[in-house]
Amino acid sequence: MGPITPLAFVLALLCAGVMGFAIQRGGTCTVAAVEEIVDQRSARRLLALAEASLWVTGGLLLARALDMLPAMPEGFALDRWTLAGGALLGLGAWVNRACVFGTVARLGSGEWSFALTPLGFYLGCLSVRPLFGTAPHHPLAGGSPVLASPAWAVLPFLVFAAWRLLAPLRRARTRRALAECLWSPHAATTVIGISFVLMLLVAGAWAYTEVLAELARGMAAGIGARTALLAALLLGAIWGGRGVRRLRGGTIAPAQGLRRLAGGWLMGWGSLLIPGGNDGLILVGMPLLWPYAWAAFGLMCLSIGAALLTSRHLPIPHMLRALRAARMKP
Template sequence: MLAGLGFALAALCAGVMGFAIQRGGTCTVAAVEEIVHKHSARRLLALGEASLWVAGGLLLAQALHMLPAMPAGYALSGWTIAGGALLGFGAWVNRACVFGAIARLGSGEWSYALTPLGFYLGCLSVGPLFGAGLQQPLPQGSPVLQAPVWVALLFLAFAAWRVLLPLRMPGARRALAERIWSPHAATTVIGISFVLMLLVAGAWAYTDVLAELARGMAASLAARTALFAALLLGAVWGGWTAGRWRSGRISAAQCLRCLAGGLLMGWGSLLIPGGNDGLILVGMPLLWPYAWAAFLLMCLTIGAALLLARRGRP
């Protein structure tokens, strides 16, 4: 149970994550759209960099003997593949992944409030529909956490280079002001904030809270719900300060799309298991094969859906 300064720090980190998600337009659907339409992988590489920052933060925490218990990995199976495809199709239907839904809410697109509800309903119904039992955790630990201490020192060198390089470029101050919330900068802030929150509150993703709530397993529900509220408030503050707040009328079609997209992502999340936020910030940094495979299938499914939709237009 979180209390006092620990909870305040965790809530601050959640708020900063929400702010960065909104200001950086962090979204897997947007990343794949950029590849399909602009032939650029900048946003997708930025998501990968978030995983790198988390992995490095975990190595440093372990070297300092500050690392809490980490979630287990899961076997790569047919359910993983099906879940990744469903997660991607749901994100395409929703027009935003679970990160992107937070960014859209932060811009005043209220129909995206139905995405978490749809996600919860998907987690609630996945068992009766698919007959899938929970994936069995792997007995062995993550290869990342078995790495020698010198790997953590390499990460420190990378972090120093990544932070100092932009400051040494010509016109650094002006360029820094322009790029402060670029996709790479935003995902770096997301990764660092997540590690700090992990050290205080344990591994946390809002989709995990919804999934555990649907299965009647959510512990410290009040505190974890408050962290979700801090995430949303951070996103709203990001939208407001960036001048992106556009609270407007919503349609029945928008609401149905967000509910259906959330439902599909909920199904995929429990089959994998894990939403794309958990995959990027937990499974992929820990080098779990199931997480990398599921995220790859998610991206391929989004890409295929975008290409088919474009071909079907007159």
């Protein structure tokens, strides 16, 4: 993030807060999306995440048409590190019980044990190099196919955007019905995509996992502004939980704390090997149609699904309960 004007920075903070609010209200989470597929045979949440990427793509096309497109981050080649990182990212999200989006949503609901997930992520970023060495990330030779598309490509998006924005207004008869429709998982991810595009235009591409990774690497350039955006994101999520009385509070059990640390740690490893956390994949890599981002996110979802199915078929929980019962017997 380069230097920006105070007014632009205030706007970026506002966008980050709105994004956090939408993440919390919509319960945005890749783990929840995969659980919905496994348990309900429904892909609504996963399609909503894909739509967030679509909104970012359309926003980039519109910004290009208006000659407002900022410098975009580079893409990377798809290799074995990408695949390993995607698997670790999914495994970490399953252990944590939430992806990096879901962690923000759960923090906003007052589940304070999830405050340990970013700490675990940071520790994972610190330890990835001693364990895995330096993953050779090769930049893509060409640019994004989205940005190389013809100028008229923005027109179908404008039609789609008008339809998606007007549909809730037509369906909702009351203010309460409109609020419920607006903060459904599908609509909330639309708000996330739009907020991200606005923030991208005024402050550049940003993902909160990148802040933690840069802190771990000791990169100081723009870190203060990025950390402020992270704080705004979390405050927006907490405000969203407060507004609907979802704040739960309570103490943090040791087992919960260990799960959050371990899950964050694995996600930190995965994000540096890919490179990118699932927030960056969904909001930057996938909208730009970079193959490595789509492959990493797909493998993340498969890893979560495999871990869910495996854990439900293994008798480990029953064995643990039996051991506890045996210990309680005189």
